[in-house]
Amino acid sequence: MPGSLSSFYGHLKTQSIYCEMYDCFYLPVCREGEKTARKVFFYMISIQKLIHDYFRQDEDGNVAEKVRAVDGVDLEVHAGEFIVILGHNGCGKSTLAKHINALLYPTEGEVWVDGMNTAKEENIWDVRQKAGMIFQNPDNQIIAQVVEEDVGFGPENMGIPTEKIWERVEESLKTVGMYEFRKKSPGRLSGGQKQRVCIAGVMAMHPKCIIMDEPTAMLDPSGRREVVAAARDLNKKEGITIILITHYMEEAIDADRVFVMDHGKVVMQGTPREIFSRVEDMQELHLDVPQVTLLAHELRKNGVRIPAGILTKEELADALIKRGAEQKGRDRNVVTHH
Amino acid sequence: MSLTIEDISFTYETGTAMQVTALDHISAEIPDNQFIGLIGHTGSGKSTLVQMLNGLLKPTSGRILYKGADIHADNFDRKNLRAKVGLVFQYPEHQLFEADVISDVMFGPKNLGLSQEECQRRAHAALRSVGMDKKFYEKSPFDLSGGEKRRVAIAGVLAMHPEILILDEPTAGLDPRGRDEILGLISEMKNRMNMTIILVSHSMDDVAEYVDRIMVMNRSHLVYDDTPARVFTHYRELEEMGLSAPQVTYIMQYLKEQGLPVSTEIFTLEEAAAEILAHRRELHV
Numbered sequence: 351m352p353g354s355l356s357s358f359y360g361h362l363k364t365q366s367i368y369c370e371m372y373d374c375f376y377l378p379v380c381r382e383g384e385k386t387a388r389k390v391f392f393y394m395i396s397i398q399k400l401i402h403d404y405f406r407q408d409e410d411g412n413v414a415e416k417v418r419a420v421d422g423v424d425l426e427v428h429a430g431e432f433i434v435i436l437g438h439n440g441c442g443k444s445t446l447a448k449h450i451n452a453l454l455y456p457t458e459g460e461v462w463v464d465g466m467n468t469a470k471e472e473n474i475w476d477v478r479q480k481a482g483m484i485f486q487n488p489d490n491q492i493i494a495q496v497v498e499e500d501v502g503f504g505p506e507n508m509g510i511p512t513e514k515i516w517e518r519v520e521e522s523l524k525t526v527g528m529y530e531f532r533k534k535s536p537g538r539l540s541g542g543q544k545q546r547v548c549i550a551g552v553m554a555m556h557p558k559c560i561i562m563d564e565p566t567a568m569l570d571p572s573g574r575r576e577v578v579a580a581a582r583d584l585n586k587k588e589g590i591t592i593i594l595i596t597h598y599m600e601e602a603i604d605a606d607r608v609f610v611m612d613h614g615k616v617v618m619q620g621t622p623r624e625i626f627s628r629v630e631d632m633q634e635l636h637l638d639v640p641q642v643t644l645l646a647h648e649l650r651k652n653g654v655r656i657p658a659g660i661l662t663k664e665e666l667a668d669a670l671i672k673r674g675a676e677q678k679g680r681d682r683n684v685v686t687h688h
Numbered sequence: 689m690s691l692t693i694e695d696i697s698f699t700y701e702t703g704t705a706m707q708v709t710a711l712d713h714i715s716a717e718i719p720d721n722q723f724i725g726l727i728g729h730t731g732s733g734k735s736t737l738v739q740m741l742n743g744l745l746k747p748t749s750g751r752i753l754y755k756g757a758d759i760h761a762d763n764f765d766r767k768n769l770r771a772k773v774g775l776v777f778q779y780p781e782h783q784l785f786e787a788d789v790i791s792d793v794m795f796g797p798k799n800l801g802l803s804q805e806e807c808q809r810r811a812h813a814a815l816r817s818v819g820m821d822k823k824f825y826e827k828s829p830f831d832l833s834g835g836e837k838r839r840v841a842i843a844g845v846l847a848m849h850p851e852i853l854i855l856d857e858p859t860a861g862l863d864p865r866g867r868d869e870i871l872g873l874i875s876e877m878k879n880r881m882n883m884t885i886i887l888v889s890h891s892m893d894d895v896a897e898y899v900d901r902i903m904v905m906n907r908s909h910l911v912y913d914d915t916p917a918r919v920f921t922h923y924r925e926l927e928e929m930g931l932s933a934p935q936v937t938y939i940m941q942y943l944k945e946q947g948l949p950v951s952t953e954i955f956t957l958e959e960a961a962a963e964i965l966a967h968r969r970e971l972h973v
Contacts, residue, residue, distance in 0.1 A: 438863040439834055486861065540730050567861045570730050570890040572930040597863050600935075636865035641893070641935040641957060648961040654973045663939045667946040670964075670973055677972040 394559055394591045395427040395450055395481075399459035402445050402614075419445040421614030422459070427593065429558065432585045434602040434622075435595045437611035438636050443595050446611070447561045450593065452477040464558055479508065482552030484562040488544035497539075497547055498523065498532040504555040515554075522553035525588065526580045542573025546580050553584065559591040560584065566598060574598065599626070599638045603661045610635065627659025642666055690851060690884060691718040691741060691773070696750030698736055710736040711747070712908040718852060721882045723875065725895035725916070728905030729930035734888055737905065738854045741886075742773035771800055774850030778857045780841030784829040789820070789840050792829055796848045807847075814847040815840070817877055819869075835866035839873070846877070853877075854886040859894065871898055896920065896934040896955040904931070920955050936960040 402420040405413050419442045427433055437443045448454040449461045452468040464480045466473040485491055494500035501519045510518065523529040526546040536544055545565055552560055562581060566574040578601050584590045594601060602608050608625045610618035612635050618625055626632070626639045629647045633639075639647075646660040646669070656669040698711040710733045718724070718741070728734040739745045740752060743759050743766045752759050759769055777783065786792035793811040802810070815825070818839040824832070829840055838858070845853065855874065859867040875898050878885045889895050895902060895916065902919040904912040906929040912919045920926075923933035923941075932938075933955070940954045940963065949970050954960045964971070 438865050564861075570930065571892075571932050572729065636863070636868075638864045642939050645936065645939060645957055645960050645964075648957065649964060649973075652961070652965055654965070654968070656973070663942040666939065667943050667948065670943070670948060670971060671946065674972040681972065 393426045393462070394429040394431070394464060395425070395593075396462040397423055397425040397446075397449070397459070398462075399424060400446070400449060400456050400461060401458040402442075402449065402454060403457045404445075419614055420449070423611075423614070423616055425609065425616060427559075427591060429591055430585070430589050431591055431606045432582070432604070433591075433593045434605040434608045435593065435611060436597075436599070436602060436608060436625075436637055438597075441611040442614040443611050444563050445614075447483070447563045447593070447595055450559075450561050451481050451483045453483070479555050480557055481559045481561060482555055482557035484545070484548055484552060484560060484565045486564045486567045488541060488548050488568075491548045491551070492536045492544060495535055496532075497528065497534050497536055500536060500547060501532075501550045501554050504551055508555060518554040518556070519550075522550040523547075525553060525583065526550045527576075540573055541569045542576040545569065545573065545577045549577070549580055549584070553588075553590075557590065559593065561593045561595075563595045564597065565594070566596065566601065574601075597638075599640045602626075603640055610637065623659040623661055626661060690720050690755065692716075692753040692756075693718070693737075693740070694751045694753060696740060696747035696752060698733075698740065698745060699748045700736075702748065709908050711740070713750070714910045715750075716903065716910060716913055718884060718886070720851070720884055721878070722884050722901060723878055723899045724884070724886045725899035725902045726886055726888045726905065727890070727892070727895060727902060727931060732905040732929070733908045734905045735856060738775060738856060738886065738888060741852070741854060742770050742775050744775070767800075771796075771848040772850055773852045774845040774848055774854065776842055776845050776853070776855045776858060778860055780845075780858075781829075781834065781837035784837060784841055784844075787828060788826050789815070789829055789832075790825040792840060793843045793847050796844055800848065810847040810849065811843070814843040817846060817880075818843045818873060835862055835869060838862070838866075838870065842870075842873075850883065852884045852886065854888070856888040857890065858887070859889070859891070867894070874898075892920075892926075892932055892934045893936075904929070916955055917953055921953060 400420050400423045401418065404417045404419055406415040408414040423446060435443045445454065449456065449468065450463060452474050455469050461468045463477045466477055468477050492500050494503060498519050501522055502515050505515045505518050520529065523532055526549050528543060528546050528550060531539065531543065536547055539547065566577050569577065581592050581594060582604065585592045596602065603622045605622055608620065608622050609616050610625060618628065618631065626643045629639050629643065640661060642663050643660055646656055646666055650656060650658065656673055660666050660669060693714055693716045695713055695715050696711055697709065697713055700708045700710055714737065726734050736745065740747060746760050754769055757764055759766060784792050786795060790811055793814055794807045797807040797810045820836065820839055820843065829837055832840065858870050862870065871894055874885055877883060887895065887899060899916060902912065902914065902916050903910060904919060912922060920933045920937055923937060926932060936954055936957055937952065940950055940952045940960055943950050944952050949967055950963050954963055
């Protein structure tokens with residue numbers, strides 16, 4: 351085992367299993383403090399101490415400036431999880447996303463996708479097929495003149511036989527609800543529809559994981575709803591692991607886990623409720639929390655005794671009604687006592 | 689009265705199979721010193737409308753009057769109009785091109801034929817008002833962050849000293865901090881310079897917080913033109929147009945449905961908190 355690998359395994363208290371067939375390491379993880387691994391599972395994505403530096407060169411080609419975009423990130427994602435990454439512009443989340451797709455290589459640390467190390471050149475194409483990527487601007491991702499041809503482009507490049515390609519195209523377009531538009535020109539679609547075509551294009555490559563880098567930033571509210579619903583469907587129905595990078599906190603409330611990045615580091619992680627109950631921490635990072643969470647927070651600050659981390663309007667109504675009933679009961683007790 | 693939109697219609701590609709009516713008999717007044725939100729679904733005609741206002745497009749029928757004069761009359765000075773009605777396009781940072789920030793902002797005033805000193809004076813003032821200090825002047829616009837670039841692009845239009853500033857989705861693609869900075873800046877500029885601002889936006893939450901008046905476009909028609917409170921009472925119709933009311937309106941709506949005695953004509957978070965707190969006794973909370 352190479353030195354760098356053994357040191358990071360040591361750090362994680364993990365044992366690796368070298369799989370000869372795929373020439374890669376699988377990482378069964380034994381929980382810290384446990385002598386034997388009781389529950390062994392394989393991570394979809396495992397990022398270990400990742401560091402990424404960008405270099406700016408001056409006119410003579412010398413390094414003029416070094417910018418550390420990702421600074422020691424550890425992150426693990428299980429297969430089938432819906433993960434949201436939050437953070438303001440320049441916090442390193444897009445750089446991190448590009449590592450999962452092997453568009454960038456680590457300056458230090460390692461990134462493993464479905465048991466493959468992204469730094470190994472022979473893994474690149476498999477990594478990119480396993481981990482599809484959706485970017486902000488759908489216009490930059492659509493290449494064909496007809497929707498179904500665009501969706502077929504990926505599998506065609508993978509050398510899939512023609513009849514299979516059409517099967518995949520049909521299935522993918524149906525999943526994102528764009529099948530009826532298959533003969534249309536992408537140029538005539540709305541932003542949300544275009545983005546769904548892009549998602550179908552990635553789907554057709556049968557990935558295990560899709561990374562979406564602010565896929566809704568350029569869309570109007572209905573386009574945003576369409577794309578988020580499509581992502582959720584892929585996750586729930588197809589079991590595809592989703593990593594969604596967004597500025598819209600409402601898109602994060604149904605996630606399994608939320609990671610918050612700042613200055614290249616993961617500064618908060620947890621369930622949406624755990625993250626959004628820390629309203630002041632989020633505001634300090636100049637991030638939003640859902641409006642209903644903020645409203646509940648305002649009420650709490652004014653002495654209304656409802657729980658922290660309310661995420662939906664239903665929860666707020668329940669909390670207020672319950673609190674009201676309790677208080678009423680208490681008032682009544684006081685009256686009868688007299 | 690600064691601008692009057694008088695029954696204008698506009699058709700793209702007239703007489704071809706691709707013919708599309710983008711504006712259908714629109715009339716409105718744009719007065720001085722007002723903050724207007726222009727909202728509408730993608731393809732509703734709002735971008736066509738803003739391009740009408742500074743004469744980039746000519747209506748197929750109807751007239752646009754600037755201080756009473758038809759802007760498409762032969763003797764009308766449209767170059768001056770474009771200085772007076774400033775238009776900041778979506779992703780304006782894509783239009784930065786000069787070698788440094790200061791020259792980029794000076795480009796507009798220079799084209800107005802102003803002296804070098806005047807151009808510089810205006811550029812400095814414009815950059816100051818968007819919060820970009822001197823250390824940025826000599827930098828290449830391409831070395832700035834997304835939010836900074838956008839502020840430089842807005843400064844470029846401000847340096848033309850517009851009376852009406854139209855911003856098409858000025859916060860698209862920005863993070864929450866960038867968004868708050870830009871909207872705060874626009875609101876503050878409006879008050880300080882007595883400008884009229886037309887904010888084209890998809891975000892009802894932004895619009896509810898800042899504007900005095902909302903114009904709603906749907907399928908080439910101007911369907912609502914009123915105060916935010918009045919427009920948002922039509923939230924069900926807005927939804928049918930692919931739009932929505934601010935999120936707090938839905939929260940209050942739901943609370944009311946659950947039997948809590950709160951008003952639903954609430955459009956900002958502060959109002960919502962105040963409304964619930966005002967009913968504390970009845971709610972027993």
